[in-house]
Structure formats: C-alpha cells, structure tokens
Amino acid sequence: MSMNTYALTDSWTMTRRELAHWARQPVQVVVGLIFPVMLLLMFGYLVGGGRGVEGSYIDYLLPGMLALTMAFGLEATMIAVTQDLNKGVVDRFRSMPMTNGAVLVGRSVADMLQSAIVLIVLMGVGLALGWRAEGGPGAVLGALGLLLLFRFAMLWIGIHLALVAGKPELVQAVQILIWPVGFLSNALALSESMPGWLGTIVDWNPMSHTATAVRDLFAGGGTEHLAAAVIWPLVLLGVFFPLAVRRFARLSR
C-alpha cells in the first residue's frame, strides 16, 4: 500500500477532527460568527457612512466587510496551526504512517467551510439591513467564489506564517498588524476620498480588488476588477502554498 492510497481517508479524518472541535466548542463557533456581524453593524450604524460613497452605504459596506472578514481569517488559521504545533499532537501525526499533508488539508477544509458559513450569515444580516444584490444568483455565486478564493490565499499565508513563526507571541504581532492591512483597503471607504499616497496603497491592496469586484457583481455592473480579483489570490497562492508545504515537510530538519 502506498501512502497516496490513504491521502483521501486521512484528509477526511483530519477534517472530522476539526468538525469535532466545533461540536466541542459551540460557543467559540458562535463567537466566530458574531464578531464579523458586530463589525458590520458597528461600521454600518455607529461609524456610519463611508467617505465618498454615493448611494446606499450598506451596498458599499457589505462587500467590503465580506472581504475584510476573509482577510481576518488569516489570523484564525495562523492561531489554529500554531496551537497544534505547540501542543505536540502534530508530532504524533508526523510519527504515524499517515499522509502528512492531511493535517493541512483538514485545516483548509474546516477553515473554508467556516468562511462559507460566515459569508452566508453576513449576507443574511445584510439583507435585513437593506442590502440587495441586483446582479442575480449567478453573480452572487461568482462573488462568493471570489471571496472564498481570496480566503484560500489568506489561509495558506496563515499556515506559512504559523510554520515560520511557530510561537504564540508572533501570532499576537500578526493579530495586531492585520488591522491596518485590512483597513488599508477600500472595504469601508473609497480610495479616491483618501490622500493620494494612501489611495495608491489602498488601490494596490489585493483585498480592494476583491471587494470592488464583489461590489460590481452584486450591482450587476462593471467587470474591470474581476481579473485582478482572480489573479491576485492566485499569485499569493502560487507563492505561499509551495512555501508552506515545503516548511511543513522541513519540520524534520
């Protein structure tokens, strides 16, 4: 029997492990869903009204919040991987005749599933707040696809950072840094409303492309950001996926 015969069963076992964690900690799961909803309400009502936005702010804000939530997922992935590595359970996995990559596959499947659920919850709340997708079901599915693709890129950056840093202290640094990086985007306000240099950074932020492309799809409008919203995550994946896989294989060095 080769190792590959078991790649699928091992990945499924590791995914089941993550789902069992959810069942064990329902509160944590719910908090994970409530937090982005809270952010949405906070920016929608407390802070209110993005600079330079014409029309309904919720139509502008919701796609931004969806993208921002996907970006924050990087942190969740990094925490989970760091905890695993520091608890020694990964040592047991690595000393077993299992497909080693299954550990990462389980993480990916669980995180992607969680993200899909968060997106649906946020859109549900958005609907209640008056957000409407004019683009139709196909466009909404396309938008979800772009958001999950972006999340998938964040996921592998998170895994890579956890493998490189490996320590809870550095998770904290990333937790803090993710905020300015997340907000240096057009998630909440138009880049045109910002000082020139800031606007340039914001326009470059891959998250801005995803947010704009999702806005356009929901509105049933322009497609000029679509390509960037697909290519940026693929570029990030092209860099970080092999790096993370190599790092994981080199845990034995």
Place this chain on the structure above:
Amino acid sequence: MADAAITVEGARKRYGGKAGKDALDGLDLTVARGTVHGMLGPNGAGKTTLVRVLSTLLRPDGGRVRVAGYDVVREAYEVRLRIGLLGQHAALDEELGGHQNLEMFGRLYHLGARRARVRAGELLERFGLADAGRKPVKQYSGGMRRRLDLAASLITDPEVLFLDEPTTGLDPRGRAEVWSAVRSLVGGGTTVLLTTQYLEEADQLAHRISVVDAGRVIADGTADELKALTGGARIDIVLRDAGQLGAAVALLPVPKESVSVDPDRRLLSAPVTDRMAALSGVVRALEASGIEAEDVALRRPTLDEVFLHLTGDENRVKEPA
C-alpha cells in the same frame, strides 16, 4: 546484527548551523529485540534528539539509523508503521475526548472506522480510562494524560516503542502507573527504548542502560555492569556519635580523600576492593578503638554514583529532577 530492533551508527545532529551545538555527536547504539533499553543522561545530553531521530521526526545530519530493520530517512514510512512514540509532552488533541483521540489515531493508522472504534474502547479499558473516555483530555490529570498518550502509541501493537522521559513531571502515583504499564508491555515482545533522568527508573525498568553525555554514549551495559565500573563495593558505617567521625575515617584501610562523610546521618562511605577483608577489618578496628557503630554494611554503588563517576561532573546530576 540480525536480532537488533534499533541500530545507530555514528548519528550526528547539529542545531543552529555551523556555530550551533552538536546534539548528537557520533552516537552509537544497538538495542536487541524484545528488550527494554534505558538511555540515561542529564538535560541536554541528546536523549530527546535521539528519540526524535529514531521516530522519524528529525532527520539526522549524518550516520546510519535503522529501526525495525528500516532506515529512518529513506524508509520513514516503513518505520512509522512499526513504531509507537510517547514524547515528553502529551501528543494528544486536548479538546477532544479520550475515545475520540484514540479513534482518530486508529483511523490514521488505517484500521478502518469500525476497528478504530473497537480498538479505542479496548485501550481505554486496558489503561483504566473507560470512565473518562468522553471527557475532553484537557480535564485529565497528568497521570491519566500520560496513560492515554501511551495507549495512543500502542494502537497498532508497535514492534518498537519510544518513551521519552515518560514520568517527568508526574507525581509518585502517576509514575507507578506508567511503570506498571511499561512492565506489562515487555512480556509481549515489544522493544522499548526509554530515556530518563531518573537513575531509579532506568534501574527499575531497563535490561540494559546506555549513559549519554554531550551527544555520545559514554558507557553501556546492564545496571550491574555499570555499577561494577566504579570499582565494585562500598562500605557504609553509621556511628552512634557524630563526634567520632574523624577518628573513624583514620581507621579505614583506604585513602582519606575517597571517604565521603555525612555528619547529619553520622555516615561514612568508602569504596573497598576486598569486600570481606574490609568488612572484618573495619569491625575489628572499630571495636579496638572503642568507637561505637550502629550499622556497618557492604553495598553496591548506586547508579547515581556511577553517573557521577562517568561524567565527572557532580553539579549536573545534583539538579533537582
């Protein structure tokens, strides 16, 4: 060696590049099938590095390392099929229950869902954890956690089992639990490699012991053979009156420097060569000089004394274990 479960020839591992430290500095080791082999050494001697190399977690920089007949680098998968590992820190999923943990590991050993479930139940029963099977591991005591960890490393009845300081951090009761579990395994033909800082543990459990220091094996043998290395027997004399210790030292037929004196216990201890002559000579000399002794006894050296003798470094072994 055909009947060796573990062969290590000149294993090297250096951490931190050129300026780094040699954790393994040309270590050699042979462990016969079906025996318990103790690796004894202070913190930082290279014991954990060795276990990580043997269990395929760490790639050696040089040397040849074979476990259960397979090379740990080129045939890691074959090795993994045949080993169990109990690391220093519990390698368990803390959030999941004991049963969930064992079932998950069983599936990852490809027992299949049903067999994995049955095996998990059997092992929980065997290690007295059946009642705690549903509780998350983070609520387990240290001893329970260790037993579950041990159960997880026995799911497939491994040919070779590695135990890295299995009782470090356990209270005496937890230690006794782990010891009895290890003893019960030995009858089943499993080869066990055990690292420990506790000399008593090696003495109690291991058929043969390797003393490790600075990444090398500096002595190898049965506990008795190792004890013989320091020059055989010692004589212990407990006096009635601590004030007479000085006078008693002068009576002993050995150089003064080799006598250790413990005033609190009114104890003199000295290495002797001719056991019987020394005993009768000491008793007669004490009687003649009117020094009263509560106890005079011949004994083998302890492994502690062997260890001090071999490493020539008293401070390290005195560290609280």
